[in-house]
Amino acid sequence: MPEHDPEQELGPKFTSALHNQAGVQNDLQTTGLAQEARRRVHRRRQTWAVAACAVLVAGAIGGVWSFAGGESPVATSNSDSSGDSKAAATNKPEGVAPSVQAQVGCPVDHPVLTAPGPDAVPAGTGLDLNTMVTGLRACRYGFAEGETGLLGQESFNAATAQQVVNEIKVLPERNAKLPVFKCAPQVSKPSEAIVLRFDTAAGIREIWVWYDGCESAGFFTGTHTYGLFSAPLKLFMTGSVRPSGGTYLDALKDW
Template sequence: MPEHDPEQELGPKITSALHNQAVGQTHPQNTGLAREARRRVHRRRQTWSIAAGAVLVAAAIGGVWSFAGGGASQVASSNSNSSGDSKAEAPNRTQGLAPSNESAVAGCPVDHPILKAPGPDALPPGTGLDVNTPVTGLRACRYGFAEGGTGLLGQESFNAATAQQVVNEIKVLPERNVKLPVFKCAPQVAKPSEAIVLRFDTAAGIREIWVEYDGCQSAGFFTGTHTYGLFSAPLKLFMTGSVRPSGGTYLDALKDW
């Protein structure tokens, strides 16, 4: 499209004056008209330049705002998504977890009845395990009775297969291991320095077997209603990690535990 010429709108007289001046005529009237024509052309061109500049500035500003607006929207959307993702994932990261002290209390009570029991078979009524009951898990808890070392010494968890294997190894044992020595000792040394409580998961709740292997009073697996002799086969399955004793009167005699 041809460019619009503001001079075309000045009228025939002014146009003619411009033409005459261009060819060398110097009539005063023509000269005045030519001057007026140049002034109008100059003003119109100024007006067009200012208008065009304003359009360019407006377009540039609009583009910047559009870019900034789009960027801000994108950033806000990204932040919103990130926040949403964090909130959605947070429960999954922490679900099923519990502080270690709560786990210790739930698995192995710090203040267990064995610490105050008068004897190795003094389980509270209803807490002993019937060895014919299916079990689904096991936590072994090692307790100390010696002065300065009373309380929970260690604990280990075992799956259903190992738990059932421990029970299977215990329930076939006789009431006493005749290969273990019989000690005669003073009452003050008869009490063991430590013992282990086996806490089994069952459909009816936690059921226990107490394991005695130190002192000189008695040794074996106690359910509160029955006693099984101390043999190494079951001991090898759960005496691991923090539950493994450094020794014991009957363990030293047993040798292969």
């Protein structure tokens, strides 16, 4: 029977103890790594949550903040309001197209106020009645003391403007039914007259309308004279442009 050796019993015990200690160390190491991994994941989630909140806050005040620290060229509310203003400025009612004449209006200081007579339409400003017109502003001027200057004005669209031209262009030089007056120069001057300012492709062109005094009456372009008849007058003698009367108008009667 072999002799009992105590050292043989201690060897396996030491070996088992060493294995157990190594296992514990491995478990601890594994547990520590897992905890560290979970801690890092948690930190990443917190970081992304903070970044997302920052983006939402920046978006709410009209801008976008980049997580990298840069700025994004995003249009703010100021540019939006500018766009709305432009849209509002161009949002005109249908059928209303502002013409140059409508914007300018009737001149307060017009040559008709100092003209020596109805034929004194400045060169180059009279209307050739074969020209297409796109609008009309009728301007009524007074010459009487205390009423000198612009008395009234009315605007008309392209259709009415062309109709006025068409009615005038077929008239003779004189209305034979109107009386011929003989009067002194000091009383021959009319108390008022109307200037028809037409929009054309070449700019504003005019026809002067004389219907008072005792010198002459009719439609004057500077190069042609057309007699005073009621058909054209009815188209534009409205509103503030309609006279209360006139020497030739009183004789015409149906204006």
